[in-house]
Amino acid sequence: MSALSARAGSVEVRGGSQDSRDEILKAAMHLFASRGFHETSMSEVAREARVSKALIFWHFKTKEELFVAVLNRLLEPYFIDFSEEAGVLDERAQLRKLVEFYLLFVRDNASSVRFFIAQMLHDQHFAEGLNEQVLKLYSGYRNMLIELISRAQEKNLCSRQFTPAAAAGFLLSALNGILIEHLFVQNHPLDPESATAMVSGWLFGEDLKPADREGKAFA
Amino acid sequence: MSALSARAGSVEVRGGSQDSRDEILKAAMHLFASRGFHETSMSEVAREARVSKALIFWHFKTKEELFVAVLNRLLEPYFIDFSEEAGVLDERAQLRKLVEFYLLFVRDNASSVRFFIAQMLHDQHFAEGLNEQVLKLYSGYRNMLIELISRAQEKNLCSRQFTPAAAAGFLLSALNGILIEHLFVQNHPLDPESATAMVSGWLFGEDLKPADREGKAFA
DNA sequence: GTAATTATTGACCGAAGGGTTAGCGGCGAC
DNA sequence: GTCGCCGCTAACCCTTCGGTCAATAATTAC
Numbered sequence A, B: 001m002s003a004l005s006a007r008a009g010s011v012e013v014r015g016g017s018q019d020s021r022d023e024i025l026k027a028a029m030h031l032f033a034s035r036g037f038h039e040t041s042m043s044e045v046a047r048e049a050r051v052s053k054a055l056i057f058w059h060f061k062t063k064e065e066l067f068v069a070v071l072n073r074l075l076e077p078y079f080i081d082f083s084e085e086a087g088v089l090d091e092r093a094q095l096r097k098l099v100e101f102y103l104l105f106v107r108d109n110a111s112s113v114r115f116f117i118a119q120m121l122h123d124q125h126f127a128e129g130l131n132e133q134v135l136k137l138y139s140g141y142r143n144m145l146i147e148l149i150s151r152a153q154e155k156n157l158c159s160r161q162f163t164p165a166a167a168a169g170f171l172l173s174a175l176n177g178i179l180i181e182h183l184f185v186q187n188h189p190l191d192p193e194s195a196t197a198m199v200s201g202w203l204f205g206e207d208l209k210p211a212d213r214e215g216k217a218f219a
Numbered sequence C: 001g002t003a004a005t006t007a008t009t010g011a012c013c014g015a016a017g018g019g020t021t022a023g024c025g026g027c028g029a030c
Numbered sequence D: 001g002t003c004g005c006c007g008c009t010a011a012c013c014c015t016t017c018g019g020t021c022a023a024t025a026a027t028t029a030c
Helices: A017-035 A042-049 A053-059 A063-078 A091-108 A110-122 A124-154 A164-184 A192-204 B017-035 B042-048 B053-059 B063-078 B091-108 B110-122 B124-154 B164-184 B192-204
Strands: none
Touching: A017 A042, A017 A053, A017 A063, A017 A110, A042 A053, A042 A063, A063 A110, A063 A124, A091 A110, A091 A124, A091 A164, A091 A192, A110 A124, A110 A164, A110 B110, A110 B164, A124 A164, A164 A192, A164 B110, A164 B164, A164 B192, A192 B164, B017 B042, B017 B053, B017 B063, B017 B110, B042 B053, B042 B063, B063 B110, B063 B124, B091 B110, B091 B124, B091 B164, B091 B192, B110 B124, B110 B164, B124 B164, B164 B192
């Protein structure tokens, strides 16, 4: 915020402490996210931020505090509000939009997603604070799905084979499965269109276009 | 193997070098799997194995070599052969069996599965050697699914809506999604029966029993 | 019995890690 | 001007880490 506005002058005229703090955070984000907590030393962060190690400890009491700050910063893009887009679309289109949004987000933030998953699986210590926030995001998304599916079922727009909660859960599992396949198998382009077609084919019982029957996203 | 048989006497009469090597491996397995590579020190391993640190370096040249040995040891349970069970069952039952097997395995080896996933996501260095083996397992499983689905489609036992490869891919994604949900949401019991019912409901277009419509595995 | 080989150890080493401290330049307040 | 605070640094401290080494038990070989 003020960190950026203060940098009006084109070159390295940084003055305020916010500026160095930001530089440190950026360097730490990069290093922590790509190497992990224990494999990143404060000296490395200092070097990458072109700042003395002591300054980092002036901004952040401990390495862990810096790490938590990085976690929160990396988490920001995950808090998105797309309620306004909903207005005109019917439930089926909204669901499709929601699924596509998930897949696009994962594709465009793969490295950050990978980092968070690895972090939560690996380190229960930090995970505790993290779990709360991630779970909030996750259940928010799930609730939107449930709500939409429920309304779609009322209007007979989709199969009533499952309860909305079960359908949403299964859908989420499929999405998560696509996610991890994408993270593991490199060169797996995660084609959101094909995957969305596949998933909504299941959900709405639609007949698929011949191209989608091959499920590029899963082959 | 001989490690155990040599310990016939009730108390600590271990002799051969294999015995101490095994003790070290067991300690290292435990520590690496629960804390990770970088967070585990050789001194800790030595203490847990009740052995001097120097002895570890006598058995294993470096920490990394020990870690690789641990990886291979932890990977052993994953190589299972269940071709003989197939014999009498029809394709539909075989598929159900295969799905259930996946889920049971994940449930019963959750900590090891968690460790491998975290490891592969986190550390590309070791992941390279690991990826090969894991990918072999994975594509082996996938090929069995494809083969079975293909035969099931020929016999009209299941929907022909998708190509076998696409159906297998989607199925695997669903399974992986269940897997990660199970790893993240603690107290999520991963009910294999319910999940299998759900999944085969999708695959075979079967009507579900009322209890399964609620999809306990996903709620 | 003794020589060689195999297991095992305590003590040690240099490097790197997280964190501290004393101090320095600059700048606003008075 | 000078006092005091803020931003910042070089040098230092202590601990831990991966790894080595010389010495010593314990086995085996002959």
